[in-house]
Amino acid sequence: MKIGIIGAGHIGANAARLFVKAGHEVAIANSRGPETLEPLVEELGDNATTATVEEARDFGDIVFVSVPLKNYTDLPSDGWENKVVIDTSNYYPDRDGQIKVLDDRTTTTSELVEQQLPGARYVKGFNTIWFEHLKTQGNTDLPLEDRRAIFIAGDDSGAKEIVAKLIEEIGFAAVDTGFLHEGGILQQTDSVIYNKDLTAKEAAAILESASSASA
């Protein structure tokens, strides 16, 4: 599969390494320009190329967006039709500044970013796992229930299936927190699952008890 990667920092660069290792092709973009990504692409080999943001968007069947939330409005607002997008954003006011609609809980980070990418088949994912764990904890030898969980949320079930398969190919297990609004809330920085080192089996049990407590 072809995967465009926008944001080549702690999460984007490590995701690129895992995707290439799993046999995918990647085109990687950052804010400073393709030439600054040459060392990374050289490390990754023939299945990786540098790109502008627009080139990475156009390249990918999947586009992995991993930029600080404060920069999401810099992302192009067109050209996303039918692209499966994985967005890793989290809201950290110290880094991102105060965003009123998030502070007053009118909306969620994922719904904000989704609005910036009209037509995308948007999935929130990879936002609850620390980059050092993403780098080291994937293990395709384990049965799915014993693998480290990577949570996903979204309103497009077909897109979530595609993302879940990709997550399995890199040695993790996808755990679906539900639709974008409700699941997005469950995946926020103040939630019970955020940055917790959970297997898929443990994650499912926590989500089950969270949903019975709120019923």
Ligand SMILES: NC(=O)c1ccc[n+]([C@@H]2O[C@H](COP(=O)([O-])OP(=O)(O)OC[C@H]3O[C@@H](n4cnc5c(N)ncnc54)[C@H](OP(=O)(O)O)[C@@H]3O)[C@@H](O)[C@H]2O)c1
């Ligand atoms: N760090 C973690 O463990 C972790 C875990 C889960 C989720 N997250 C979330 O994932 C996102 C990325 O985190 P990170 O830690 O990987 O950040 P990071 O290390 O600071 O990297 C950010 C990347 O985004 C690029 N970027 C910034 N603005 C851009 C723009 N307008 N267009 C294209 N690229 C742009 C930067 O490019 P330049 O370097 O060229 O500026 C850099 O490559 C954040 O929302 C974060 O909260 C982080």
